[in-house]
Amino acid sequence: MLHKQLAAMTAAASMWSATPAHAMRIQQKPSAQVCQAVPQRMRAARVHMIDTARVLRVDTVPVPTPAAGQVLVRVHAASVNPVDWKLQDEGSLKPLSIPGGDFAGEVVAVGAGVRTLRCGDLVAGTVDQVAQGGSYAEYIVAPLDAIVKKPTTYSMQEAAAYPTVAIAAWRFLIAGANVQRGERVLVHGASGGVGSMVVQIASARGARVIGTASARNHAYVQSLGADSVIDYTTTPFEKVVRNADVVVDAVGGETLARSYGVLRTGGRLVSAGGSVNQAQCAAARIVCPARAPWDVQRGLQFVAPLIAEGKLKVHVDSVYPLSAIMAAQQHSRSGRTRGKVVVSMEAEAVSAAMVPINAYLEGHATGRAAAFERAFADDAMLVGIKDGQYRQWPAHDYVRQSSSGRAPADEALRRRRVESLHVTGKVATAVIALDYPDMIARDHMTLLERNGEWRIVVKAYDAFTPAAPAKQP
Numbered sequence: 094m095l096h097k098q099l100a101a102m103t104a105a106a107s108m109w110s111a112t113p114a115h116a117m118r119i120q121q122k123p124s125a126q127v128c129q130a131v132p133q134r135m136r137a138a139r140v141h142m143i144d145t146a147r148v149l150r151v152d153t154v155p156v157p158t159p160a161a162g163q164v165l166v167r168v169h170a171a172s173v174n175p176v177d178w179k180l181q182d183e184g185s186l187k188p189l190s191i192p193g194g195d196f197a198g199e200v201v202a203v204g205a206g207v208r209t210l211r212c213g214d215l216v217a218g219t220v221d222q223v224a225q226g227g228s229y230a231e232y233i234v235a236p237l238d239a240i241v242k243k244p245t246t247y248s249m250q251e252a253a254a255y256p257t258v259a260i261a262a263w264r265f266l267i268a269g270a271n272v273q274r275g276e277r278v279l280v281h282g283a284s285g286g287v288g289s290m291v292v293q294i295a296s297a298r299g300a301r302v303i304g305t306a307s308a309r310n311h312a313y314v315q316s317l318g319a320d321s322v323i324d325y326t327t328t329p330f331e332k333v334v335r336n337a338d339v340v341v342d343a344v345g346g347e348t349l350a351r352s353y354g355v356l357r358t359g360g361r362l363v364s365a366g367g368s369v370n371q372a373q374c375a376a377a378r379i380v381c382p383a384r385a386p387w388d389v390q391r392g393l394q395f396v397a398p399l400i401a402e403g404k405l406k407v408h409v410d411s412v413y414p415l416s417a418i419m420a421a422q423q424h425s426r427s428g429r430t431r432g433k434v435v436v437s438m439e440a441e442a443v444s445a446a447m448v449p450i451n452a453y454l455e456g457h458a459t460g461r462a463a464a465f466e467r468a469f470a471d472d473a474m475l476v477g478i479k480d481g482q483y484r485q486w487p488a489h490d491y492v493r494q495s496s497s498g499r500a501p502a503d504e505a506l507r508r509r510r511v512e513s514l515h516v517t518g519k520v521a522t523a524v525i526a527l528d529y530p531d532m533i534a535r536d537h538m539t540l541l542e543r544n545g546e547w548r549i550v551v552k553a554y555d556a557f558t559p560a561a562p563a564k565q566p
């Protein structure tokens with residue numbers, strides 16, 4: 094599966110960063126301080142009506158400009174929440190809107206009056222996607238109240254995954270139900286995005302947690318801190334749970350309808366998955382607190398210490414490139430995800446730029462000319478210093494010289510490592526470390542995407558022959 098491969102590559106390339114954008118030109122708007130080259134246009138998924146169906150298509154659209162009190166963020170990753178596709182389906186997101194709330198990335202421009210965030214800050218947050226452009230895009234403007242500093246212990250993908258579900262967990266479990274140490278809490282949908290946050294926060298607060306999930310997720314829910322897990326596909330939870338202090342429902346429908354009877358008198362029922370019925374609450378002599386207001390800052394500040402202490406993990410179920418956004422949403426719609434579905438804005442550009450880098454490494458490992466030819470553009474140049482001697486030469490000479498047609502005899506002793514890869518629009522730079530018995534080198538590659546294909550156009554190198562070990566007398 095493409096997205097699995099990309100996920101694996103992205104994980105393996107965790108130190109790499111990329112800006113999959115288009116023709117770069119500095120934006121100069123008097124109201125905003127732009128701190129690095131920002132393209133004028135970006136890729137973004139937008140809602141389109143095809144006959145009567147709403148679909149998402151990746152379009153090229155202008156990069157938004159931050160107004161006063163806003164920042165422009167280069168999005169590294171976004172995540173899918175059920176609310177995204179629910180808003181699409183119900184028509185709240187009109188044609189040409191960009192869906193998506195959650196994102197993580199880097200501040201690249203700040204609007205007037207912004208003092209608390211600076212260019213280069215790594216941030217995470219969630220925006221009101223009905224009121225403004227959403228996060229299924231390479232860039233997003235975000236008001237300061239929708240954004241926090243990225244938790245340092247989270248990767249970019251994890252930081253994109255956690256905002257909405259962490260805020261929901263705070264909103265229902267803490268602000269709503271005010272769960273206390275020692276209370277018995279039943280969590281419906283414990284393996285989903287919201288449920289997995291609720292289980293961990295309740296457990297960290299000293300509550301005893303019972304989760305519901307299908308059997309394949311039981312070990313996962315227990316690893317989050319649940320004391321026991323009910324397989325909702327085989328066991329009606331109301332047959333097992335009585336006199337619970339709190340129920341947090343992240344499923345809705347008949348799961349919510351069957352939950353009123355499992356609480357003790359005065360117990361609290363909150364639901365992210367549906368609307369509680371106050372008449373049924375009164376009849377069951379339980380308390381159904383009003384929904385606390387949506388508050389990004391209070392929610393994310395509440396969870397920040399837990400994240401810093403390693404007590405709140407977010408599980409990334411799968412990673413999709415932006416071009417596969419429909420498949421990402423389809424996966425979320427299945428209702429069977431463990432944790433979160435993430436959309437990486439980097440995966441495509443990074444993996445495409447890695448193609449010639451891998452071909453170059455393959456050329457070194459096999460000595461095959463065909464591999465080197467796939468790596469270099471026809472007009473590529475080499476420039477560098479080997480043992481203090483400067484040389485500038487065309488890549489086709491290098492390919493001829495380096496292609497023995499067979500793997501080097503000492504291949505087992507040769508080590509190669511991609512130290513970094515940065516993609517900015519259609520240009521990428523990579524540093525490759527070569528550690529061979531007869532040569533130590535750093536190759537600084539410049540790559541270009543031309544006609545949809547990435548190739549190395551310049552290899553600048555610093556190489557030397559390691560000193561031969563002194564002969565023993």
Ligand SMILES: NC(=O)c1ccc[n+]([C@@H]2O[C@H](COP(=O)([O-])OP(=O)(O)OC[C@H]3O[C@@H](n4cnc5c(N)ncnc54)[C@H](OP(=O)(O)O)[C@@H]3O)[C@@H](O)[C@H]2O)c1
Pocket residue numbers: 174175176257258260261264281282283284285286287288305306307308309310325343344345348365366367425428429430431432
């Ligand atoms: N109002 C708010 O502030 C707010 C915020 C966030 C989310 N929400 C809502 O809360 C709900 C949950 O969101 P989410 O992001 O957690 O969804 P999600 O991640 O898509 O939920 C998927 C999980 O639900 C589990 N599940 C499905 N049916 C179940 C059942 N009958 N009993 C127990 N578990 C079941 C699945 O487990 P198995 O694979 O094991 O079946 C899966 O792990 C959605 O309706 C969402 O719109 C509301």
